[in-house]
Amino acid sequence: MEEIVQSFFNREIAEAALPIVLAGLLNTVLLSLLVVPLGLLGGLMLALVAQSRNPLVRWPLMAWVDFFRAFPPLVLLVLLFAGLPFAGLELDGFTCVAIAFFLNTGSYYGEILRAGIESIPRGQVEAARSTGLSGLQSMVHIVLPQAVRNVLPDLLSNTLEVVKLTSLGSVVAVPELLYQARQAQSVTFNATPIVMAAVIYFLILWPVVRILSRLENRALAVRG
């Protein structure tokens, strides 16, 4: 028991590692604040283009989305970080994470927003257009607000996954929470910093999981 406390909940090491781990937390927050809007933006672009009825637009778009949903994000990240330098393009870890997330999470957000837009009856657009709103105006003021509300649980759930996914940054030396904790662990030969990182992730994300759990149960109960 004593040994377990020493190697997982070591107070001395926790105190020494705290500033390092907290610096990582700050970077995780900043990284999330960058990649979530970036993914949403990518997703919105995909969802809007997907409204086209032209099969020459729709099919390549679907292929694009499925490609990035099939491709593990870590492989994409390694490809950008370790593969691109061979093509003479050297990007730092941070930029690679931003690009990979734009492509990967954008595809997921895109599918969710597309489903949301398609859940709004066509009559809404027709009514909006007949009052004199332009196509863009009716999309922005009539369709999107309702669409987003309809798929809010899915959007929230995906955002949770995106925040968790920022831990991949540790593989390309972005000093986020997991990276910092691993640095502290490799210096101290003690698992306490990793446990600290896990506890921080849990404390921050648990409320989101609770909310989601309620929303999902309700959604399934209504539809079932």
Added chain:
Amino acid sequence: MSNWDRFTDAFFNAKVMAKYLPDILSGVVLTIELAIAVVISGLLAGLVLALVRSLGIRPLNWLIIFVVDLFRSLPPLVVIVLIYFGLPSAGFSPSAFVSTWMSLALVLMAFAEEIFWAGIVSTPKGQWEAARSTGLGFGQALLHVILPQALRLTIAPLTNRTIAITKGTALGTVVALHEILGMASSAMSNSYNPSPLMMGAAAYIVLFLPVVVAARWIETKFSWKR
């Protein structure tokens, strides 16, 4: 040499590809084994937890909810690192394969439990009462009446979640598991050529694209009727 030749020489170098093909293929085999292990154990454990939860034993349910919430909020990579680098100090040293398998199975278990549970809850109470009043026991009602309806509702969300977590097999690279990405990365640094990485990327697409396309089909087939 033109630019194009230089590009193909770097990224699609036939000699390098031929040399490292066996490595990549062994990575593919390991990825498939790991994926199958994760999917079967994760889904099964999730279903068992959801069934136990339906018994309605309070303290047990709190424990289940806590475990589920825990593995829904922790990034899978953090769980892998914790198990692989942390557990040895507790006197148990799991291999890279076991660490990755345990982590992903626990995460899938958590998500699957939540989805199965939502499916069970969504079946109207009257169904339970009707089943019990015809003389079926609790287990019989669950097995023959509730589960078939609940499972149908859960197929689409479950498929998507399972794919997303199974793609996480690539995370095993971080603990030096010799799956596709791990093999491709070490081949790349040995040959100083990115062709093995391109092969690895292609292998992932060959493995997962059909599954994603199938999931799209499943989603429309089992979608909720409004």
